[in-house]
Amino acid sequence: MKILIVTREWDGYHSGVLQYLVNLVTLLHQFGHKSVIMFSQKGDTPFVEKPPVDAEYLIPSLDEFPSRHNLKDTAKIIKIIEDENIDIVFINEIKNYAIIRALNMCRPTVGMMHACHYICLRGFKTSRISSRICNNNLGFACILHGCFLKRHPERKFLPKFVNIIKTLHRLEAYREVKKIIAPSRYIKNELMKHGFKNEQVPVLPPYPGESPRFQVNNLTYNNNIVLFVGRIVSYKGVDVLLKALSFVRCNFEAWIIGEGRYRNKCEHISKKLNLQDKVKFLGWVDSDNLHNFYSKATLVAVPSVCAEAHAMVGAEAMSYGKPVVAFDVGGNSDWLENGETGFLVKLMDYRAFADKITLLLTDKPLAREMGMNGYKRYLVKFNKINYIERLIEIFQSVI
Numbered sequence: 411m412k413i414l415i416v417t418r419e420w421d422g423y424h425s426g427v428l429q430y431l432v433n434l435v436t437l438l439h440q441f442g443h444k445s446v447i448m449f450s451q452k453g454d455t456p457f458v459e460k461p462p463v464d465a466e467y468l469i470p471s472l473d474e475f476p477s478r479h480n481l482k483d484t485a486k487i488i489k490i491i492e493d494e495n496i497d498i499v500f501i502n503e504i505k506n507y508a509i510i511r512a513l514n515m516c517r518p519t520v521g522m523m524h525a526c527h528y529i530c531l532r533g534f535k536t537s538r539i540s541s542r543i544c545n546n547n548l549g550f551a552c553i554l555h556g557c558f559l560k561r562h563p564e565r566k567f568l569p570k571f572v573n574i575i576k577t578l579h580r581l582e583a584y585r586e587v588k589k590i591i592a593p594s595r596y597i598k599n600e601l602m603k604h605g606f607k608n609e610q611v612p613v614l615p616p617y618p619g620e621s622p623r624f625q626v627n628n629l630t631y632n633n634n635i636v637l638f639v640g641r642i643v644s645y646k647g648v649d650v651l652l653k654a655l656s657f658v659r660c661n662f663e664a665w666i667i668g669e670g671r672y673r674n675k676c677e678h679i680s681k682k683l684n685l686q687d688k689v690k691f692l693g694w695v696d697s698d699n700l701h702n703f704y705s706k707a708t709l710v711a712v713p714s715v716c717a718e719a720h721a722m723v724g725a726e727a728m729s730y731g732k733p734v735v736a737f738d739v740g741g742n743s744d745w746l747e748n749g750e751t752g753f754l755v756k757l758m759d760y761r762a763f764a765d766k767i768t769l770l771l772t773d774k775p776l777a778r779e780m781g782m783n784g785y786k787r788y789l790v791k792f793n794k795i796n797y798i799e800r801l802i803e804i805f806q807s808v809i
Contacts, residue, residue: 411805412444412495416513417502418473420449420466421456425641426722427502427524428453433619435461441798446494448472448487450504458696465494475576476508484512491516498805503527507583514587518808521584522591525719528584529604531557531572534645534716543717543739543757547604548581550574588808593720594741612804615745617797618725629731630706631777634662636767637707639700639723642670647713649679650760656683657764660771664689665703704730708777709770712736715757720744725792728784733777735766751784
């Protein structure tokens, strides 16, 4: 099977979506399938090793709403599909609803919702006014809550306006796609609230990549290290994690791995809380070196304060046999079994978050037990053979 994978970013490790797509094309290649990538922009960090794809096409208008300036791109894309002899199209969150409709008419098409961009102007289901999880459907109520305003990418003091009419047109275009893969039950429920049919939305958590090779008996939990891996942006909750760490009642060290526009702010918060000697901001770390940090950590913190579809870092943590502390929000309860593989904490309760971190740092047998429970769950839930068989089954159901 030859699959056209359509996505926003490629050629880098900017996000969990990119990491998933790299894992996916590698897995498809292992099982004898071919991949062609079509993308709108390059990622921030070039690939260390080029993924096994047959061809790559840069189409900037994929991440733009339709306009008279990009109408010709639709014909260009259809020609690429014919020339490459594509069997099926796999869309991963693009904005151009005219292209979505053209792809859907040209070839059997499957989509995947990695976050809440289809159904939320802000993309992560939080209210701009209260910062709480929003339970409203996408619609004109979003204007009343100020969610049509975004940070302008170039002009610091000017807002950028999100076009709600075109966003609703995009949602309608996605509703016409035969299958939309949801990475968690939370996302499936949100899609069904927005008019998608039950049978239209299969649940399939993203494949996190090959599990690391290690001896289970050699796993260590004695270093009292709290690990965070992800982008340092507002909705990832690093500031909330820092507040929680200020209440941890034992000696510890915290490693913050990642970059983002909130890094300077979070470093300032760390100093304000007198955590500068305990918290280290380490920047981006490539996947090969990331292994060393996971191996040495006692636990992994996932303090996201938005309704994440599926936190890839949670699956990574389980693959290394590490317990996780996370807020009970979005799709987290799909992969984290509270009290078994870690702890789910009420959203924004950073004192309870601190209590669970303290418990795992001071009770090493519990940390090992929960880590091993997570590792066993990972081997079953994220088995690559089961994943590829289920994905191909979904693809074949629309052909």
